[in-house]
Amino acid sequence: MDYSLSKRKMSVGPHTGKEVFVASAVCQKHHITFDELCERMADDSTVGQADIAAVFYRFRKVLNQLCSQGFIVDGGPLGTFRPTFTSKAVLKEEDFKPAECITRTQILFTPSTEFRKLKDVEFFRVAVQEKKKGKDDKKKKEETGGTP
Template identity: 35%
Template sequence: MSVKYKLVVKKNLGNDKKDIPEKKYAQIVSGDFVGFDEFVEEVGDSSGVGSAVVKAVLDRMNVILVRHLQHGRRVTVGELGTFRFTIGSSGVTDEKSFDTNLIREPKVRFFPGKALRTIKSQVSFEKLSEKKDEENGGGDRPEIE
């Protein structure tokens, strides 16, 4: 399988932007959405436990992950990867002027584990064909008569 992409026109932010104001860039075309229930059922089927057990474990994992992140800890979830908070703040000229209200809302950062990092280098890409569906009026817009 390959990851599908299409070319989209975007503003050129490179050094040649004066000569070439727009360029075409690759953009992923997402495939089918895998919902939580489908994902849980597939994990359950391939691991020998029921989907209810998988749901319970994932729910508990979420609770524990939140608890540790709230204490400023980094949490490694096996080969899946590591979660941690990152923060930013407004700057001050001297330390006495700093107040915690200057800290922006934390963001959760995820660093993929080895399996997810490895698969990134193994991905192949396929350009999505731009064929129009002639039977249905040639596109995704309704035909107005």
């Protein structure tokens, strides 16, 4: 895994006020697509890429159904999935209307300890990556004819 070192001034902890070097992961620019993931999973397997994709889609559907019914789902070596939502506060119980007060329903994933760990990682130092320019930076550069 690639990493870069950057100098930072610490604002908390035993090194408060001191400049220290901190490593940051440098992720690959290429994102692995769903098709590529299925293809890699199908390698050295008797299961085809289409079958693997079908299992993922079915898993998503079943997981959504179960969590919608309030179940916590044990995903084995992956971790657990549970339903959660945001609720507005009301002053009187009779003012609570689920359709209006409950929002942002979602599934919360908690990876297992084993799934969270990266295995067989080798580290390679690379140069600090430049941050991507946002739309505002690009627009300022065009307006000023130079740097934002």
